[in-house]
Amino acid sequence: MNNLRKIVVATALIASSSMANAANVLVVLSDSNSLELKDGEHFSTGFYLNELMQPVKLLMDSGDEITFTTPLGNAPTMDKHSASVKDFGGDQQAFDEHLKLLQQLKLTDPEQSPVISLSRVEQIGYDQYDAVFVPGGHAPMQDLSVSPEMGKLLRAFHAQGKPTALLCHGPIALISALPDAKAYTSKLESNPKVTDSGWIYSGYKMVSFTNNEEQAAKGMFNGGQMKFTPETALSNAGAQFQAGEKWASHVVVDRELITGQNPSSALDIGKILVNRLSR
Numbered sequence: 001m002n003n004l005r006k007i008v009v010a011t012a013l014i015a016s017s018s019m020a021n022a023a024n025v026l027v028v029l030s031d032s033n034s035l036e037l038k039d040g041e042h043f044s045t046g047f048y049l050n051e052l053m054q055p056v057k058l059l060m061d062s063g064d065e066i067t068f069t070t071p072l073g074n075a076p077t078m079d080k081h082s083a084s085v086k087d088f089g090g091d092q093q094a095f096d097e098h099l100k101l102l103q104q105l106k107l108t109d110p111e112q113s114p115v116i117s118l119s120r121v122e123q124i125g126y127d128q129y130d131a132v133f134v135p136g137g138h139a140p141m142q143d144l145s146v147s148p149e150m151g152k153l154l155r156a157f158h159a160q161g162k163p164t165a166l167l168c169h170g171p172i173a174l175i176s177a178l179p180d181a182k183a184y185t186s187k188l189e190s191n192p193k194v195t196d197s198g199w200i201y202s203g204y205k206m207v208s209f210t211n212n213e214e215q216a217a218k219g220m221f222n223g224g225q226m227k228f229t230p231e232t233a234l235s236n237a238g239a240q241f242q243a244g245e246k247w248a249s250h251v252v253v254d255r256e257l258i259t260g261q262n263p264s265s266a267l268d269i270g271k272i273l274v275n276r277l278s279r
Contacts, residue, residue, distance in 0.1 A: 023130035023277040024065045026121065027056060028150065028173065030139030031070045033077035037224035038189075043138065046077030050087040050263055051135040051167050053098040055270030059133075060101075062274045067129065068107060071147045073117030075110045078102070079137045081220065087263045118149035126156040131277055136168025136209065136263070141226070144173035145233070146185055151176035158200050158256065165258040165273045167265060171208035172230045174201050175237060188236065189227040195236045202238030205254040207261045210243045 029052070034042040056066060070076055088094040106112040121129070132153065134140060144150050154177040157164050166173060175181050179198045187194040208230035218225070235241045243261070244250025250261040251268045258276070260269035 021278070022063045022065055023059075024067060024128060025059055025273075025277070026129045026132040026153075027052070027066055027068050028118070028132060028134045028144065028153075029068065029070050029076040029115070030137070030143050031072045031074045031076070032139045032142035035138040035142050036227070037221060038227050039224055041224050043221055043224060044080065045138040045142075046079040046082075047135050047137040047139060048079055048082040048087070048168065048263055049084075049098065049102065050082065051137065051170075051266045053102055054088075054266040055133060055135070055165070055167070055273060057098060057101055058267070058270040058274050059277075062278065064274070064277060067121070068105075068113075068115045069118055069121050070115055071118050071143055071149050073115055073120065075108050075113035075115055077139070078108055079139070082137065082263075087266075118147065118153060121153065122149070126153065126160075129162075131163035131165065131273060132157055133273060134166040134170035134173045135266075136170045138169055138226075140170050140172050141230070144170075145175045146181045147173075147176050151178070151181060155200060161256045163258060163273060163276045164256050165260075165269055166208075167260040167269050168209045168262050169230055171206060171259050172233060174206075174239075175233055177201065178237060184237070185228065185233065188233055192228065192232055193236070195238075197238070199237045201257065203240060204257050205240045205242050205252050206234060206257060206259040207242050207244065207250060207252045208234060208259060209262055210246070212243070212246050213262060216246065 029047050033046050035045050085095045177200050178184050184196045211229050211231045214229050242252050249264040249268045251265050252259050
């Protein structure tokens with residue numbers, strides 16, 4: 001009986017320690033369900049299923065708490081193009097598990113979504129969160145790149161050196177930390193060589209979905225064209241852009257910043273973030 005009591009106490013202490021070490025991770029998504037192209041047409045988009053759910057599942061499995069947020073607090077949209085088994089390495093079971101988890105979270109449900117606004121995050125206090133993760137899909141190009149609330153959050157996390165992970169098109173959100181992101185992106189639309197200064201991430205090594213990958217995937221726009229690409233925007237703002245092999249997993253880590261290149265990088269960026277938070 002005494003041995004059994006010791007086992008119970010030890011188990012409780014382990015569980016308590018695990019809970020004490022659990023991190024609260026902000027997952028920032030876009031409010032937008034479309035991307036405006038150069039010709040004024042709109043491309044239906046949202047977040048990419050595997051880019052969101054593979055890291056989220058890894059974080060949840062490690063015991064971390066997830067807080068989902070968008071600039072306005074609206075339920076985000078899943079990009080229909082991302083409902084594909086190929087992004088899960090052709091593993092149907094993995095695809096089904098991650099889609100089921102998304103459905104259980106009710107993230108995209110306009111009535112039951114747990115999403116809160118970035119303004120609410122600020123009210124709660126940035127110190128309540130240990131890391132931030134921004135998945136891709138083209139939607140962040142529409143609003144996260146110029147969101148004042150996003151910029152404020154990033155500057156706060158940068159000042160404290162908190163893990164900041166962004167994947168595929170998600171790294172475009174880093175542009176919001178410029179002194180005047182809207183002016184910069186507006187100029188970039190007409191002049192792909194325009195530069196800017198005063199960026200907190202200037203000189204950082206990073207990656208995003210590359211121009212080579214954009215070129216290879218441009219057929220999805222049916223003749224349309226993006227106003228600018230993440231690689232160009234980040235490089236011109238002062239990033240040391242480090243592209244990897246096209247379509248292959250590639251993650252770049254520099255100080256608090258963790259960036260991944262494409263959908264294939266989702267698991268790796270999730271593992272790196274989990275490891276960083278477990279230290």
